[in-house]
Amino acid sequence: MGIPTSDPCEFMKWRLDMAGKEGDSFYLSVRYGMTEPNTNGFHNGGTERRIQGKYSIEAGKASAQSSRIYYFNSADLAAPLILVELENGIFHFADKTFALLVGNGGWGYVLNKASL
DSSP states (O other), rough: OOTTTTTTEEEHHHHHHHSSTTTTTEEEEEEEEBOOSSSSSBBBEEEEEEEEEEEEEOOOGGGGGGGGGEEEOOSSSOEEEEEEEEEEEEEEOOTTOOOOOOOOOOOOEEEOOOOO
């Protein structure tokens, strides 16, 4: 994501917008930082990064054969972001071998589709 290692980061909130259809643009907003005690927000509002680029979709591979793989490419990213659509509107981050990333009590790697 290009977040400096010197930046404190306890959690992130993502918003991913895919414009149009495959091959069109995506817009990603990531806010990260330290927790504001007793809230679900960020201390001092956190830090926001905005990234835009193009995305493509491919039929599933390896452990996700029945799923669709989304690739998000941008000059602002060191490598493409890879998301696997597990079912309609449920996306999970994957590595370059298409293995799903494993979270813990503090980190999750699933995005849910929200209708606006």
